[in-house]
Amino acid sequence: xxxxxxxYARAHREAFLxxxxxxxxxxxxxxxxxxxxxxxxxxxxLTAQLRALGMTRAEALPTGGPPAVYAEWLGAQGKPTVLxxxxxxxxxxxxIDEWASPPFExxxxxxxxxxxxxxDDKGQILAVLKAVExxxxxxxxxxxxxxxxxxxxxxxxxHLGAFIEKHRxxxxxxxxxxxxxxxxxxxxxxxxxxxxxxxxxxxxxRGPAKDxxxxxxxxxxxxxxxxxxELIAGMHHADGRIALPGxxxxxxxxxxEERAALAKLNQDDEQVLEMSGAPALWGEQGxxxxxxxxxxxxxxxxxxxxxxxxxxxxxxxxxxxxxxVSMRLVPDxxxxxxxxxxxxxxxxxxxxxxxxxxxxxxxxxxxxxxxxSPWMEAAVAALREVFGAGPVFRREGxxxxxxxxxxxxxxxxxxxxxxxxxDDGIHGPNEKQHLPTWFRGIExxxxxxxxx
Amino acid sequence: xxxxxxxYARAHREAFLxxxxxxxxxxxxxxxxxxxxxxxxxxxxLTAQLRALGMTRAEALPTGGPPAVYAEWLGAQGKPTVLxxxxxxxxxxxxIDEWASPPFExxxxxxxxxxxxxxDDKGQILAVLKAVExxxxxxxxxxxxxxxxxxxxxxxxxHLGAFIEKHRxxxxxxxxxxxxxxxxxxxxxxxxxxxxxxxxxxxxxRGPAKDxxxxxxxxxxxxxxxxxxELIAGMHHADGRIALPGxxxxxxxxxxEERAALAKLNQDDEQVLEMSGAPALWGEQGxxxxxxxxxxxxxxxxxxxxxxxxxxxxxxxxxxxxxxVSMRLVPDxxxxxxxxxxxxxxxxxxxxxxxxxxxxxxxxxxxxxxxxSPWMEAAVAALREVFGAGPVFRREGxxxxxxxxxxxxxxxxxxxxxxxxxDDGIHGPNEKQHLPTWFRGIExxxxxxxxx
Numbered sequence: 001x002x003x004x005x006x007x008y009a010r011a012h013r014e015a016f017l018x019x020x021x022x023x024x025x026x027x028x029x030x031x032x033x034x035x036x037x038x039x040x041x042x043x044x045x046l047t048a049q050l051r052a053l054g055m056t057r058a059e060a061l062p063t064g065g066p067p068a069v070y071a072e073w074l075g076a077q078g079k080p081t082v083l084x085x086x087x088x089x090x091x092x093x094x095x096i097d098e099w100a101s102p103p104f105e106x107x108x109x110x111x112x113x114x115x116x117x118x119x120d121d122k123g124q125i126l127a128v129l130k131a132v133e134x135x136x137x138x139x140x141x142x143x144x145x146x147x148x149x150x151x152x153x154x155x156x157x158x159h160l161g162a163f164i165e166k167h168r169x170x171x172x173x174x175x176x177x178x179x180x181x182x183x184x185x186x187x188x189x190x191x192x193x194x195x196x197x198x199x200x201x202x203x204x205x206r207g208p209a210k211d212x213x214x215x216x217x218x219x220x221x222x223x224x225x226x227x228x229x230e231l232i233a234g235m236h237h238a239d240g241r242i243a244l245p246g247x248x249x250x251x252x253x254x255x256x257e258e259r260a261a262l263a264k265l266n267q268d269d270e271q272v273l274e275m276s277g278a279p280a281l282w283g284e285q286g287x288x289x290x291x292x293x294x295x296x297x298x299x300x301x302x303x304x305x306x307x308x309x310x311x312x313x314x315x316x317x318x319x320x321x322x323x324x325v326s327m328r329l330v331p332d333x334x335x336x337x338x339x340x341x342x343x344x345x346x347x348x349x350x351x352x353x354x355x356x357x358x359x360x361x362x363x364x365x366x367x368x369x370x371x372x373s374p375w376m377e378a379a380v381a382a383l384r385e386v387f388g389a390g391p392v393f394r395r396e397g398x399x400x401x402x403x404x405x406x407x408x409x410x411x412x413x414x415x416x417x418x419x420x421x422x423d424d425g426i427h428g429p430n431e432k433q434h435l436p437t438w439f440r441g442i443e444x445x446x447x448x449x450x451x452x
Numbered sequence: 453x454x455x456x457x458x459x460y461a462r463a464h465r466e467a468f469l470x471x472x473x474x475x476x477x478x479x480x481x482x483x484x485x486x487x488x489x490x491x492x493x494x495x496x497x498l499t500a501q502l503r504a505l506g507m508t509r510a511e512a513l514p515t516g517g518p519p520a521v522y523a524e525w526l527g528a529q530g531k532p533t534v535l536x537x538x539x540x541x542x543x544x545x546x547x548i549d550e551w552a553s554p555p556f557e558x559x560x561x562x563x564x565x566x567x568x569x570x571x572d573d574k575g576q577i578l579a580v581l582k583a584v585e586x587x588x589x590x591x592x593x594x595x596x597x598x599x600x601x602x603x604x605x606x607x608x609x610x611h612l613g614a615f616i617e618k619h620r621x622x623x624x625x626x627x628x629x630x631x632x633x634x635x636x637x638x639x640x641x642x643x644x645x646x647x648x649x650x651x652x653x654x655x656x657x658r659g660p661a662k663d664x665x666x667x668x669x670x671x672x673x674x675x676x677x678x679x680x681x682e683l684i685a686g687m688h689h690a691d692g693r694i695a696l697p698g699x700x701x702x703x704x705x706x707x708x709e710e711r712a713a714l715a716k717l718n719q720d721d722e723q724v725l726e727m728s729g730a731p732a733l734w735g736e737q738g739x740x741x742x743x744x745x746x747x748x749x750x751x752x753x754x755x756x757x758x759x760x761x762x763x764x765x766x767x768x769x770x771x772x773x774x775x776x777v778s779m780r781l782v783p784d785x786x787x788x789x790x791x792x793x794x795x796x797x798x799x800x801x802x803x804x805x806x807x808x809x810x811x812x813x814x815x816x817x818x819x820x821x822x823x824x825s826p827w828m829e830a831a832v833a834a835l836r837e838v839f840g841a842g843p844v845f846r847r848e849g850x851x852x853x854x855x856x857x858x859x860x861x862x863x864x865x866x867x868x869x870x871x872x873x874x875d876d877g878i879h880g881p882n883e884k885q886h887l888p889t890w891f892r893g894i895e896x897x898x899x900x901x902x903x904x
Contacts (some may be wrong), residue, residue, distance in 0.1 A: 031764035084863055092766055155764050171673060178868065197665060200765045209729020209879035211547065215648060215850025216577045218780055219750030220741045222734035225775075226688065226753050232678060233685035270888035272672055277771075279659020280805045298671030301678050302768050307755035308776060308853075312483035312607050313652045313813040314544055315778060315851075316754050316879050320728075323677075326767060328670055353732045361765040399665025427768050428663035 001142070002450045005134040007443050016130045016442070017113070017435070019049075021106045024115040024122050030066055030089035032153045039066035039191070040076075041087050041354040046149055047071075048126075053132050061167070063159040066151030070170065074144045080452050082375075083412065085174035085402055086180055087153030090117035091427045098429035111435055118433035119424035124179040125149060127419065127438055131445030138373035143452045146173055153180065156200060156362020157401045161274070164409045175375045176406045177448075181418030182396075184265075186437050189383040189391040192416040194294065197329035197366035198399035199338040200302075202359045203346070204322045205231070211307075212317040224352035225306040225321040231356075232323060234349055235299055240284040242299045242327075245348070252331045254295050261357035262290050265392055275422055294395030298328045303447050324361070328397060335363035364401020365408070375415045375452070382448035386440050419446065453594070453903045457586040461894050465546065468582045469565070469887070469892070471501075473558045476574050477629035482541035482604045484519055491518035494540050498577075498601055499523070505584050505860040507599075513619070516611040518603030525594045533596035534827075535625035535650040535864065537854055538577035539605030539675050540630055542569035543879045550881035557783050563887055570877035570885035576631040577601060579871065579890055583897030595904045596627055602854070605632065608652060608814020609853045616861045627827045629860045629900075633870030634848070638889050641835040641843040643828070644868040648744065649850035650779035652754075654811045655798070656774045657683070663759075664769040674805035676887055677758040677773040683808075683857045684775060687751055689736070692736040694751045694779075696793040706747050714742050717844055727874050746847030750780045761895075776813070780849060787815035816853020817860070826865045827904070834900035838892050869900065 009016070028042040029035040043060040050058035050071035060067035066089060074081070093103040093116050101107035106115035117123070128147075133233050135141055148171060150160055164171060184190045207224035208217070254262075269289045273281050283292040291296070304323030308314035327338050343358055349355050370376065371393055384390045396416075402415045419441030425431045461468070480494040481487040500869050502510035502523035512519035518541060527535065545555040545568050553559035558567035562615075569575070588595055600623060602612055616623060620830050636642045660669070661674035665791070689695050696736040706714075721741045735744040757771030760766035795810055802808050822828065823845055826831045836842045848868075871893035877883045 031766060048814035057893075058714060087739070091763065091768075092760065094760070094762075098662065130801065154766075193768065197669070198767070200767070207728075207730050210550070210877065210882070212728060213850060213879040214750075214752040214754055214778060215650070215780055215848070216745070216776075216874070216878075217728055218752040218848075218849060219722070219744040219748060220733055220735045221728045221730050222777075225756050226684060228894045229684035229753065229756070230683035230688075232681035234680065236682075272669070276659075276664060276669055278659050278673050278805060279673055280674075280803075281804045281805060283672045292671040293668070296671060298666075300666040300670040300767075300769055301675055301681065301759065302666055302766060303759035303761040303770070304756050304773065306678050307674070307753065308544065309548070309755040309757035309774070310544065310546070311700065313776065313778070314483060314606075314879065315650070315652070315752075316543075317752055317753070321756065321879075322761070324765065326666060326670075326765070351732075351734070353730060353734045355731060357560055381650070396667070397670060398665060422668070426628075427665040430662075447575055 001139045002447060004138045005446045005450065006443050008137050008227060009130065009134040009446060013439060018265065020113065020123065020126055023126055024106050024117045025104050028089050028151065029092050031155045039089065040353055043067045043069050043151060046088055049129055050147060053129065056405050057315040063163045065159040068151065068163060069149040071147040073141055075140055076142060076144045079143050080174040081146060082452065083146045083148060083171055083175045083176045084128055085176050085178045086128065087121045087151065088125060089154050090120065090122065091154050095429055100430055106430050111261040111433055112431055112432040114432045116431050118431050119420045120426035120431065121180040121436060124418040124420065127441040128179050128445050130442050131449060134173045135449060138383055142450045146171065156198060156364060158362065161404060161405050161409065164405055168410065171410055173410065173412055175373065176412050176414040178403060178414045178416050180400055180401065181416035182420035182422065184392065185421065187387065189387045189389060190381060190394050191391045192396040193371050193393050194368040194395035195366055195400050195403055196397055197333065197335060197404065198326060198328060198362060198364050198401065199335040200326040200362040201342060202322060202361055203325050204320060204357045205354050206319065206320040207354045208319050211319050214315040214317040221317060222351065223317055223320060224354055227354045228321040228323055229352060230302055231346065231349055238283065238372050241298065244345045246341050250337065251297060251331045255290065259291065262295065262395065263288065265290055265394055293397035295330060297330050298334060300326050328399060329366050331366050331368055333366065335365065347348050364399055365404035367404040367407055369413050373413060378413045378451050379415050379417050379448055382444045382451065384446045385447055386427065453590045454588045454897035454899060456900065457898045458895050460589050461582065461586040461898060464523045465891060469800065472575065472578055473576055476558050476569045477556050479556045480541050480569070480603065481544050482708065483544055484606045484612055495519045495521050495603060497521060498540055500726045501581055502599060503579065506588055515615045518708045520567050520603065520615060522603040523599040524597065525593055528593055528596045529710035532626040533598060534904065535581055535598045535600060535623055535628045536628045537600055537628050538580065539573045539602045541579060541603045542572065542574065542608050543606050547881055548854060552882055564884040565887060566882055566884045568883050570883050572878035572883065573605070573632045573883040575871065575890060576870040579893040580631050580897050582899060586898050587902060594902045598619065598623065601892050603611050607652060608816060610814065612852045612854060613857050613861065616857055620862065625862065625864055627825065628864050628866040630852065630855060630866040630868050632852055633868040634866035634874065636844065637873065638886060641838065641841060642846050643831060643849040645823050646820040646847035647818055647852050647855055648849055649785060649787060649856065650778060650814060650816050650853065651781060651787040652731050652778040652814040653791070654774060654813055656772060656809045658772040659804050660769065661770050666767040666832050668771040669769050673769060674803065675769055676806055677770060679803060679806045680758065680775055681775040683798065683801055684753055694749065696797045698793050702784045702789065703749060706743065711743065714747065714847065715740065717742050717846055730763050747782060749782050749785060752778050754778050781818050783818050783820055785818070789819065816851055817856035819856040819859055821865050825865060830903050831867050831900055834896045834903060837899055838896045
């Protein structure tokens with residue numbers, strides 16, 4: 001049955017790609033309220049796809065935010081139940097000028113198809129659905145399947161925790177297969193067993209009551225942009241460590257054996273530098289790049305805005321300035337504690353010439369998974385079959401809040417099985433999906449689901 | 453003749469206000485290229501007004517940027533020639549949301565009329581023209597009059613120097629009356645005898661080749677926003693002094709007698725604080741607020757932009773960040789030297805994890821004028837007659853590059869005679885003109901021009 005399903009998948013690549021185009025063409029940008037109707041359209045599209053696969057239940061469920069798409073088929077008696085997780089929302093597209101083709105008009109160039117969501121995460125979701133299609137074409141599914149596709153991962157899944165809690169029964173499973181995941185290269189399969197958490201804030205600094213003339217007041221009134229910059233500058237020590245009070249107190253130290261295992265990953269400094277296109281590497285002293293990205297927390301200024309930023313010059317001393325500040329967290333840091341650390345830092349360091357406010361925009365815990373479960377072993381075997389080499393186990397710098405939530409609320413570990421590539425440009429312009437890898441992903445999902 | 457002219461001005465206040473509305477309704481924003489046609493319209497409107505006043509020549513002259521409006525009437529034999537300077541361009545209107553009424557729909561509320569340009573500088577220009585109208589209605593003008601109204605003061609007058617040099621003959625005069633000026637309050641006339649210069653730059657910091665995912669790269673790639681903030685934070689010492697190398701080397705020290713004179717100004721700390729609406733004052737230690745604003749240089753971050761600044765959260769590690777950085781200069785600082793000091797600072801302090809670039813957007817020298825010229829004395833007398841009190845002499849924090857240019861290129865000192873108020877909100881939202889002060893301004897111009 002497996003080989004027929006694989007053959008089916010190979011014979012239907014053109015049709016699969018056509019559906020890929022349809023799916024990513026819907027601009028499901030969750031962070032911008034103007035795209036709310038597109039979120040609903042995307043959920044409907046997914047629901048229709050799942051019904052067509054013969055799911056006994058497929059519907060868009062309310063969450064308080066964009067709907068979550070749920071589906072199930074539970075006819076495989078005696079077999080485990082896998083809950084497939086993915087997210088159908090995508091990042092905003094700015095800077096739009098840097099896209100070589102429109103982000104919501106999927107365009108094939110060479111071996112890649114370019115579009116927002118091509119890799120993160122619509123492309124991965126569709127690879128799972130196409131694997132299911134290839135299997136059901138051969139007979140009843142060999143595993144009990146539940147699917148949950150959320151629509152607000154890119155904004156930190158604010159309603160997902162409550163949704164999972166409310167639907168514990170519905171979502172009960174033996175394990176989660178999370179397709180929002182990546183490998184290291186077209187010939188370098190990998191399984192992520194740890195993820196960083198996220199705490200995301202907006203910091204606002206306010207000075208004068210209104211925008212002032214910089215000539216009339218400059219030198220006697222503290223500039224909120226200057227103050228914000230000084231506060232941001234103080235958030236890191238010269239050695240790259242984060243200066244928020246108590247920030248490292250609950251960071252779980254890296255064991256020597258894990259450091260040794262991570263050192264064997266073929267993700268070397270040169271590779272990260274090349275992928276980034278930056279002039280040089282940077283980071284916390286005393287740790288390798290792999291450790292900095294996967295096993296150590298970081299603090300990033302995701303955005304900053306103040307005063308006049310248009311064409312030309314305007315001599316304004318602005319009333320306020322704003323920065324988006326996010327931290328990637330590792331076990332056992334808690335987002336709530338980091339929120340308090342940020343406020344404590346601002347209380348201690350903001351001068352009395354301004355007022356400030358912190359607003360939390362998103363948060364989620366980090367997670368570390370068991371590397372020896374039967375599901376993990378099945379994933380290793382499927383990857384080895386398709387890629388000709390077993391995966392490396394790695395810790396990832398990104399955050400997938402749902403993994404920690406599934407652990408905490410459902411008691412279910414996740415197998416991170418997805419086929420994004422490091423150079424896919426997710427969250428930036430010209431996001432792409434590498435088509436040969438995508439087709440291999442579909443075959444891996446077929447083998448994995450059939451072998452459980 | 454003077455008293456009849458004043459009576460005429462009082463009788464025509466409604467008509468004057470109607471023309472005020474017409475003038476400020478044209479959105480002559482010089483820094484935004486989309487307003488280029490509005491610049492031409494404004495110049496035409498002014499030219500027509502000047503022709504109607506009986507000027508023997510009135511035309512819009514090309515400058516390379518927006519046209520400069522020139523007019524003359526030279527029939528007062530044996531009398532001095534005054535060159536009236538003003539600028540018909542205005543600042544951009546953002547933040548547009550904070551305007552209580554649309555910026556280009558002049559709206560009277562209480563004693564004020566609100567509109568962009570109401571005070572800076574269209575309102576002042578029109579006050580001069582209405583004074584001339586009141587005088588010519590009574591007979592031939594009692595003074596030789598030239599007018600030059602430029603259209604790019606708000607972007608640092610990039611073409612004005614070359615224009616003045618080319619038209620030295622045309623612009624030759626005994627002195628300049630510059631109406632782009634202010635007093636201290638409705639009952640507190642003042643004459644500015646010194647202005648700060650300006651050097652305005654855009655600083656760009658570039659890190660990765662494209663926007664990256666902050667989870668995938670955060671902690672191993674230096675964030676350009678963070679670097680820019682660190683560089684900006686380092687531009688001031690903790691005592692408020694500017695840290696660019698050599699920045700104070702050519703700053704002319706304040707003589708004790710001038711410090712004593714400035715100390716007598718009724719512009720006290722509380723007043724500046726109240727006007728600004730800021731929680732507290734700030735600035736260079738060892739100097740009073742009056743000195744900080746008028747006689748010491750300052751460095752202001754006029755704008756900053758990087759990464760994602762929209763609604764919600766986006767986990768991006770951006771490729772670049774930008775800040776608009778301007779310095780107010782005092783004699784004998786040179787903008788070119790400050791440009792080099794900024795570059796030297798960045799060379800010494802920017803880490804090798806980024807590249808940077810500096811672009812000069814505008815510059816102009818500072819100036820100090822003779823407080824004892826006959827023109828200055830005539831201005832003092834006119835102010836005393838209208839306001840019932842003589843003016844205080846002050847140094848101003850803002851920059852009027854043309855004043856230094858007129859000194860250097862025409863050998864002509866300027867009398868700064870204008871009636872903006874400190875709380876007019878110039879450059880910010882809800883810019884206004886205080887109408888009782890505007891009418892007094894017209895009467896002052898009548899008395900001044902008739903007494904030369």
